[in-house]
Amino acid sequence: MTSSIEIQRVKSSKIASVDFDNLPFGSVYSDHMLTCDFVNGKWQEPKIVPFAPITLDPSAKIFHYGQSIFEGMKAYKDTDENVMLFRPLENCKRLNKSAERLVIPQIPEDIFMDGLKALLEVDSDWIPTNDGSSLYIRPFMFASGTGFHASPADAYKFIICSAPSGPYFAGKVKVLIEEKYARAANGGVGYAKAGGNYAAQFYPTQLAIDKGYNQVIWTDDNSHQFIEEAGAMNIFVRINDTLITSPTSDRILDGITRKSILQIAEDNGIDTEIRKISVGEVVEAAKDGSLKEMFGAGTAAVISPISGFGYNDNDFDLPELENPYAAQLKKLITDIQTNKSEDPYGWRVML
């Protein structure tokens, strides 16, 4: 299947220098990467090359107009050395939705999928097997075409890199419900994994960190009365025994972990609701004790439990539960991802 992709192998692997028992998240890179250029109106042949610096003209539009999108995925290896991915086609489809909004040419599914598989074959030794570790995969696309005019570029690069990684967050996070800043406009690019969406979060997040929180809970930019996302993740709130998440919109990312968790929760007897969540409701629930859990959901952290939140200069602690939904659901989804359980959904893709 992958035989058509040209492979330029590294002369010597750097894998022996990596301590797989103490992996950071996303900062040690595997030996190879997949690259594919869009020039003269079409995608060229993809190829696998050594992970190495990229050379770009100073007038490349990526530097000036933020025309960039990405995805995050993980590859796992089970005890029998089987390599697997989780719903990879969903990432490809979402990358192309982001591409449409950012006027970046869509990547053909076969380049994405065959390229990904070829890369994982070449770098299969880089997939960690320790519990909680995985090979974090970063497909991304950006404008390499040049010119100081604010218009779409005429050339792009699609690249897939990978990084053997430990867990994204260590422990529970304390969050601040945002009352001033916002990450997305109505009719904007909030639903896309556009680079600019992330840089826009850094300053408010830094202010929250300075106040003693780890992350921001984003609210709508108009009223700040509705909860939308948690940092770079989707948000779930458990009130009594019902698990609630905000509906996707043009401001909210259609998270693959989000929709997988919704499905798993429903199939495991947890009541779920997809509806707008008001800040007032969450504060009231925290006060009367019906707020049981909050957590973020995304590829990197899978599920990131929240220990408490700040709002309007008040802090609210969440209870310590015996067997929280967050832990139950995290186990159920990661067991599917890592081939420790049956996969009734057909989400796991074995290579």
Next chain:
Amino acid sequence: MTSSIEIQRVKSSKIASVDFDNLPFGSVYSDHMLTCDFVNGKWQEPKIVPFAPITLDPSAKIFHYGQSIFEGMKAYKDTDENVMLFRPLENCKRLNKSAERLVIPQIPEDIFMDGLKALLEVDSDWIPTNDGSSLYIRPFMFASGTGFHASPADAYKFIICSAPSGPYFAGKVKVLIEEKYARAANGGVGYAKAGGNYAAQFYPTQLAIDKGYNQVIWTDDNSHQFIEEAGAMNIFVRINDTLITSPTSDRILDGITRKSILQIAEDNGIDTEIRKISVGEVVEAAKDGSLKEMFGAGTAAVISPISGFGYNDNDFDLPELENPYAAQLKKLITDIQTNKSEDPYGWRVML
């Protein structure tokens, strides 16, 4: 003043290959560029080097999280070969405002100003003298630090490139008042010259172009009832003899051309108002004939007159005036910029 900046000159200039009578905008680059790196917590020594490709790690955060900002400026040369800039310190200050919002380290004013002057000295032959032409200058900063985690980078590049350029737009533009998409959120980064703000405009702009318009008039993301910007420019509307522009906010760029035009208009007997402009008001004024002019204002185009607008499936033409404000104000400001008139404001900086 510029003696402290190291200069690595090109071996041979490419200037002889450039047709200065037929310059495009922003796509031919001068021989040199200024570069300065932020590493280990501080800005290093700036230097002038040949304009040449930049090499970056594939995990550099510019590719993933959109941490980039820029400025646009112009240098002019008069008939006596004097080189001049227009309010350059304003660009430096605004770049640093953008830097703060994007969590990019601020560039010291002396690196910006001395670097700019040194670059213009080295590349002074590249400053066009034809009417309407100028050396377009592009200072920009971006995250060169690496890592697949959505947080500010630990290394940055500040670069100034320049491009001898003809006029940005040719002729009047027809615009579409946007009813669905938006460029900026309340509490977002719309007021910053952040790269991501521009990519976010491409798709709605392309839809407008497909309908026969040249540019989009952006409205607020909540109600779409108030006019905010024109493409990548500030917007001015003339109703009867009053020139109106929207107030700056966290969604609207504090344009240097915008505020210069306001000042010049006031000093030349034109009534100005800085206030919210409703779409309904503009449509009514178009219908009753009191809408005399609309134009965009920004560094690249200076003033870009609008011939008509579309809204809610209706097209409205603007009248052809004898001596429109757009032409009067463009002459007044460019005469100051190019040393054809006195500069009572001290805006012109001769090098």
